[in-house]
Amino acid sequence: MKSVAAGVAASHPATARAGLRVLRDGGTAADAAVAAALACCVAETIFTGLGGGGFATYFEAATGEVTCLDFFVAVPGIDGDREPGPMIKVDVFFGGLPQVYSIGGASVAVPGVPAGCGEVHRRWGRLPWADVVAPASELAKAGVPIPGAHARTLDSCAPALAWGEGAAVYTPGGRNLVDGELLFHPGLASALDALAVVGPSIFYTGDFAPILVETVRAAGGALGPRDLAGYRVLETHVDRAQLAGYEVRARHDLNRVVDTIGRLPADLSRPGRALGLADALSDRGRQKIGDTTNVSVVDSEGNACVITTTLGLGSGVWLPGLGINLNSMLGEGELITDDLAPGRRMSSNMCPLVVIDPDGRLAVAAGSAGASRIRTALIDTLLGVLVDGADMATAIGRPRFHLVDDTVHVEPGYPRDELAALAGAGYRIKQWPDLNHYFGGANAVGQAGAAGDPRRAGVGLLL
Template sequence: MEISQPARPIAAGVAASHPATAAAGMRILQAGGSAADAAVAAVLATCVTETVYTGLGGGGVATYFDAASGNVTCLDFFVAVPGTDGDVEAGPMVSVDVFFGGMPQVYAIGGASVAVPGVPAGCGEVHRRWGRLPWASLVAPAHELAVTGAELPAAHARTLESCAPALTYGSGAEVYAPGGRLLGGGDRLFHPGLATAMARLADEGPALFYTGAYGAQLVESVREAGGSIGPLDLANYRVLETPVDHATLGSYRVRARHDLSRTVDTIAALPANLTGLPRPERAVALASALRDLGRQKIGDTTNVSVVDPDGNACVITTTLGLGAGVWLPGLGINLNSMLGEGELITDDLAPGRRMSSNMCPLVVIDAAGDLALAAGSAGASRIRTALIDTLLGVLVDGLDSASALSRPRFHVVDDTVHAEPGYPTDELDALAAAGWRIQQWPEIDHYFGGVTAVAAGSAAGDPRRGGVGLLL
């Protein structure tokens, strides 16, 4: 079986996990902005509309494809380990149980879980390198959303229900459970003070959070909550350019950073004849490649994917973890809890060190050197699974991005295949015959990732996260 080639050039469009997020990016594309401009505007919008997943207090990574040169650049603006000031020792974290898939998973939040955030700096650097429009115009959609609040999609409400012990901790209660009732799908998500923060961000730029007034507030808030972030931690934070990995999938080249789950390595390790295998055999080969040593943290993450009319692409993934429950007073900004995410704690962590993550925004280049797909995903250790399934759906099975994202997926943990309802029975039978245990899930679930993708003639967001795609 030959890999399907796109019937027409890749679309110009925006894919995101909230309608208002996608609309923010599309507004910038329509104003003549680049893919980078639109992606930054969309990410800033997520800091208002998707705060169960991300925010200005989080971190992220970006992948940019320059159509004119064919160059791919990966930027790391994930969180950094605090403590370079050396004058404060962090106290204990606060343990919370999050029930996910019916099983409790222990996380830690509070001031000691807060790492140095990177979202403001990352957005600023993406704009500095590849933006066309003024910075303030990119913040404007997010500011407008912060003034009014935004509707909480039903998919986000399900995540909120799972993560409520963390998100409603402390000042989060008035945001996510006003009047003592947890927000549900269709309710308005509003952050008092966030409009003020966005207005100042538009005027003063990202330095506001590092060497400006909000940086000082961040240090004070974290230290009062038992954390150790200091002025030097913020002043010395830098966005890093990281090496770009590559793997081939038929005639395509996949380009992305090296992530904690080894997404690109996994693609490279797939059998050379994978694209020609019958689907049941392909499922067995894929499951073997995806075996991931049992990590299955929930991961509050989101992604935006943008392609502009010139064929440039910008894919950005950001996260808060579960959120530390440490809020900048009067500004509606929750800080990250990445130091409380067990699967991200590695032996080489030290003050000033950049933490690792599973995030892997990627681009796919065809044999002619043109962009064929821009995609990224939420979902912690399921990011790799969701992205590879999307690549196979679009590039091998010839599906449009919406069909590829909505079809059932499976994810491997140790010797168990976790499968969404509707996954083909013949493939599950082949997996069982090959020795895999099969765990059937009762419904399509946000556990299985949250992809956003722009491909030939289509753009889509994952229905598991309330995603949408818009074409220019």
């Protein structure tokens, strides 16, 4: 079996370069993934930020052990002294259809990105924390050009992102940023410099904690000091499924990626697998946009670290003077479950994963953005690499389909014979005009190379 070259895959060239720089400086996969994830909080704030949450999956080459960490957002209200006010409804257009989201202070859940990055570094990092934060801080001082793919996402999400203080950032002069224009957050460099010196605790029990509480409460939220002080990164169960002789390992996500892989038909040859794949993906159609991003890293020792983070659409509540937009997870309808209570960790579709080959070595480290399309993007990528023998760039960049109820949403260029089989089985076919960020944003490093998703300006860089 072929070994995996050290490298980084991410949804922005600047993010990928941040991770690669840390690898070159002798950092582990964890060091580089944290550096890239923090760079996402500067370069990819349309998708994520320090005010969001996420998950990490780490593969240790020496032992074969896989660990999944949950640093997703938690429900606020432990303090019990504040009832949340009403949320602000915004219409976001996606695929030509309006979708209602809720933002504002009452949509803000307890953020986990700073704590999660800190815990990944504490467990598996080698470089000093300040060195890992440095690339993101440097990006924040100068600003980062926005790629065209991100600008198209902004066009869809501007009603939420450009709310309040976000207007000056994302719609300067009253129009959305376009390809190549500078995305800059005043104050964010200072926040990252402080994070580098003090560590993640600055957000939970340090100087930023009272600012966070006062800002959210002034905007109608219920977040309190006990919510922040009590937040912890959790280690979660690792699910397993077999795919073409390989083993896929990941957390148990809301969309059940690993379970779905386990339901795939035994015969995965094309064109016959289309119906079996559609059956495995059959779901009762969650269809939210989801502002999410991902970084996948492998180091020269064969360790892998995949981190997926999100801001939701962003609450439009910004920490004053710090350039940080807070998450809107309590306004994401598909994440609201009956068992939510103060302190409870919210559910998520995010599923950073690793694939182990028959010899016990790493074959793929991958993750994706895209809310309910995360599962589609990851499974199609794995089928491309592990079953179809495609290189990573081809597997990620080729057309996908995504199933919602009885409708197959499909990108142009998908094999016609497979679509005909789906139509013959009773599925409605909705053709999209081009490759679109709706269909997710997979980034992966593996035996088939490194690649980012062109739908989100992704790149793969090898050491």
